Amino acid sequence: MTVPIPQPSASASPAPLGAGDLAAEITAELSSRLRTVRLHGFRPPRPAAPTLVAVAHGSRDPRALPAVRALLDRVRALRPGLPVRLGHIELNQPLLADTLADLRGDAVLVPLLFGHGYHVTHDLPAALAAAPHLTGRIAAPLGPHPLLAEALHGRLLEAGAAAGLGSTAVILAAAGSRAARSARDTERTARLLSARLGGLPVVPAYAHPSPATTPERDASRHPSRTAAAPTVAEAVRTLTADGHERIALAGCFTAPGRFATQCAAAAPGVAAAPLGDHPALARLVLHRYDQALLTRTGSGPESIRAATVAV
Known part of the structure; x- marks a missing residue:
């Protein structure tokens, strides 16, 4: 009597995986699952700041x-x-x-x-x-900005000149520009500084070109050269004529330089230092x-x- 040998059916289990195939399948499964995992406190790297x-x-x-x-x-x-x-x-x-x-x-x-x-x-x-x-x-x-007014105020305080400390007016000196918008910026900064000083008068004034050049001749090489008015000396005369006996000077200057030095030299009283690292x-x-x-x-x-x- 012949006994038939069973044949594997279509639904039979597949052959066992080899070691290499098993490792590849595990790696693929882990990669798939890790995409859905967010570690506590983890943040993806941000692009470099400009x-x-x-x-x-x-x-x-x-x-x-x-x-x-x-x-x-x-x-x-x-x-x-x-x-x-x-x-x-x-x-x-x-x-x-x-x-x-x-x-x-x-x-x-x-x-x-x-x-x-x-x-x-x-x-x-x-x-x-x-x-x-x-x-x-x-x-x-x-400028203009309240933080700039804060820095200007701070330098005035360091110099010992502010409302209640012996000044009746302040000149805000700036390099100046032929651009009307630049003058408006300085005027707005003067108003912000005045507000910080409790309403003390703050008058914008500008550096004067050096005697070696004139605005007309210098403008072709340096279109930014100041042509704004008044100069610091002119502002001093006006404030003195108005009865202000103690006048301090604040300057919109980041660092010492020719204009900052000229403006400080024209001040009749205390001149605050450039803003620097305020x-x-x-x-x-x-x-x-x-x-x-x-x-x-x-x-x-x-x-x-x-x-x-x-x-």
């Missing part, structure tokens, strides 16, 4: 560069990990063009200037246009950087909109 390029004017005064570097050190301390670089429009190294040439990726140019003068509206856009390898934007200048100024630099990132562009009228950034 480089903050602080743009200083530059000065032959040997005290200027250390003062600007001290300001940027304070900015770095407030925002650890943020890449911060320095570029000068003229007179000091590194020049802005060289700084931009060394960068890659995204950058925000933050002018260490206090109004919408020629450097902000022409020189900085031209510098970005000459660096097509960068994706860049330009932040608003440092904490409020460092916070303002970061605010302008953040504001530029939150707006469509950093240099147009929309950049003045209030930004939801802690300052």
Whole structure:
């Protein structure tokens, strides 16, 4: 009698996996499951922050560069990990063009200037246009802003000149510009400072071109050269004629330089030091950087909109 040998049916279990096949299947399963797992406290890596390029004017005064570097050190301390670089429009190294040439990726140019003068509206856009390898934007200048008024107030207090401390008026000195918008920025800053000083009169005034040049001849080489009025000396005469016997001077100057020195020399009383690394100024630099990132562009009228950034 012949006994039939059973044949495997179609539903029989597959042959055992080899060691290599089993390892591959386990790896694939783990990869699939890990995609759905979110570890407690884990955050995916963020893209690198755009480089903050602080743009200083530059000065032959040997005290200027250390003062600007001290300001940027304070900015770095407030925002650890943020890449911060320095570029000068003229007179000091590194020049802005060289700084931009060394960068890659995204950058925000933050002018260490206090109004919408020629450097902000022409020189900085031209510098970005000459660096097509960068994706860049330009932040608003440092003034006007309440943080700037805070820094100016702080320097006046350090100098011993403020409301109730022996001053009856303050001159707010600035480099000045041929641009009408720049003068309006200075006037707004003067009003903000006056409010911080409890309503003490604050009169904007401007540096005078050096005797070696005239505004007409110098304008072709330096379109930003001041033509604003009054000068500090003229403001002093006006305030004195109005009966103000004690006049202090505050300056919209980041660092020591020719204009800051000229304005201080024309002051009849206490002259506050340049703003330098005042904490409020460092916070303002970061605010302008953040504001530029939150707006469509950093240099147009929309950049003045209030930004939801802690300052």
